[in-house]
Amino acid sequence: MRKAVTIIVVLLVIAFLGFFYWRYYFVFAEGTKAGVLNTIQKKGFMFKTYEGKIIMSGFGANNPAPGTTIQSNYFDFSVSNESIGKKLMENSGKNMELHYNRYLGTLPWRGNESYVVDSIYQIEGMKPDTGLPFK
Numbered sequence: 001m002r003k004a005v006t007i008i009v010v011l012l013v014i015a016f017l018g019f020f021y022w023r024y025y026f027v028f029a030e031g032t033k034a035g036v037l038n039t040i041q042k043k044g045f046m047f048k049t050y051e052g053k054i055i056m057s058g059f060g061a062n063n064p065a066p067g068t069t070i071q072s073n074y075f076d077f078s079v080s081n082e083s084i085g086k087k088l089m090e091n092s093g094k095n096m097e098l099h100y101n102r103y104l105g106t107l108p109w110r111g112n113e114s115y116v117v118d119s120i121y122q123i124e125g126m127k128p129d130t131g132l133p134f135k
Contacts, residue, residue, distance in 0.1 A: 022104070023104050023105045024104070024105045025103070026103070026104065027101045027103065028102050029101075029102040030099070030101045031099070031100060031102075032097055032099050032100070032121060033075045033077075033097070033098055033100060034054075034096065034097040035054040035056035035075065035095070036055045036094070036095055037052065037053075037054055037088060037091065037092050037093060037094060037096055038052075038054060038055045038092075038093075039052060039053045039092070040053075040079075040085070040088045040089050040092055042089075047109040049079065049080050049085075049109070049110065049112070050079035050085030050088065051076075051077075051112055052078075053074055053075065053076050053077075054074070054075040054077070054096070055073075055074060056074070057073075075115070076115065077098070077100055077115040077116065077117045078106075078110060078111020078113040078115065078116050079111065079116070080111055081118065084117060084118070084120060087120060088117075091123050091126070094123055094125065095123075095124035096122060096123045097122040098120055098121065099118060099119040099120075099121055100115045101116050102114055102115050103116065
């Protein structure tokens with residue numbers, strides 16, 4: 001009887017750990033977003049993370065007369081990496097392209113959003129390899 005209880009407890013712990021990994025650490029999707037960095041701020045009670053918003057503009061695709069309406073979409077994201085967050089704060093208001101990972105759940109030390117930016121591909125007016133302004 002004791003052996004059966006031990007096996008059940010071990011299986012439940014393994015199932016819980018598998019679920020926890022799938023929910024909070026499994027990368028559900030990854031991709032890039034481009035647009036104008038509207039806002040970036042460092043916030044949090046215990047864990048300070050960077051929270052930002054990009055405005056992605058485009059033309060209304062559902063409108064039969066192209067170019068008659070313009071729509072804006074927002075992309076809310078978190079940044080847990082300090083150096084990426086500082087780089088974004090220095091370049092607020094610029095056009096940029098960011099790489100993100102999407103998780104199924106959020107963790108306090110990773111940010112408030114399920115989209116977590118982990119790298120910067122391009123910032124308008126900056127050299128991609130050095131981050132220095134064009135001359």
